[in-house]
Amino acid sequence: MSLKEKVVQGALCQCQFGTTPDKLKVLTQQKYFINDLSGSQKLAATHKDIGTTFEKNTFGSCKKKNNSPCTVTITEWSGFYEKEKYSPPDGYILLQDSKATCPVGGKDCISIMKTGQIGEPSQSVIQNADDELQSHVNPIIDIKNYPLTYPYDHLNAR
Numbered sequence: 001m002s003l004k005e006k007v008v009q010g011a012l013c014q015c016q017f018g019t020t021p022d023k024l025k026v027l028t029q030q031k032y033f034i035n036d037l038s039g040s041q042k043l044a045a046t047h048k049d050i051g052t053t054f055e056k057n058t059f060g061s062c063k064k065k066n067n068s069p070c071t072v073t074i075t076e077w078s079g080f081y082e083k084e085k086y087s088p089p090d091g092y093i094l095l096q097d098s099k100a101t102c103p104v105g106g107k108d109c110i111s112i113m114k115t116g117q118i119g120e121p122s123q124s125v126i127q128n129a130d131d132e133l134q135s136h137v138n139p140i141i142d143i144k145n146y147p148l149t150y151p152y153d154h155l156n157a158r
Contacts, residue, residue: 006081007094008034008042011116017105018059018070021113025053028089035117042116046091047077047098064104074100078108 009026026043036042054072062070079098085091096115099108126143134143 004081004095004097005115005117006034006084007045007096007098007112008036008116009045010042011045011094011112012114013054013100013110014113015059015062015070015072015102015105015110017063017109018061020058020060022054022056022059022072024049024112024116025055027051027053028091029086032086044086045094045116046086046089047080047094048089048091049094050074050076059110062104070104072110073103074110075103076101 007024009024011024012021013024014021024045026045026049028046028048029043032044033039033042034044051073052071053074057072059070059072061067077094077098077100080092080094082092084093086093094112096112098112100110101107102109129143131144
């Protein structure tokens with residue numbers, strides 16, 4: 001699994017036969033969150049997230065259906081990480097290179113464009129950062145002694 005991102009709710013997916021992407025919705029569990037400090041938005045997606053599990057449930061017009069509107073139904077996922085399982089729903093975590101199967105498009109016709117994860121700096125991340133690397137990335141600021149606030153917050157304080 002080296003350096004592969006895990007997939008979370010909001011991941012952007014695309015069918016090779018569709019015209020527009022859609023965002024994944026996690027409907028199988030409400031307990032496990034990834035890359036979400038508040039634990040409220042980024043539910044972990046698993047291979048059990050099948051059926052109509054997208055926000056709009058469409059990838060636009062479908063080339064397999066003579067450009068008629070697509071209606072997404074996931075029948076299975078492949079390429080999931082079998083060493084990490086969430087119970088319930090006894091689902092294995094999806095990775096950035098996992099693929100989904102649709103009965104119209106066929107096996108592995110749906111891929112993940114963006115995992116849905118974003119970087120959220122926290123104090124522990126900054127404390128564990130590599131000092132030498134940080135000095136090259138941002139030579140002006142000593143990141144370990146820099147507060148996690150916006151530089152001009154003091155101007156808006158009343």
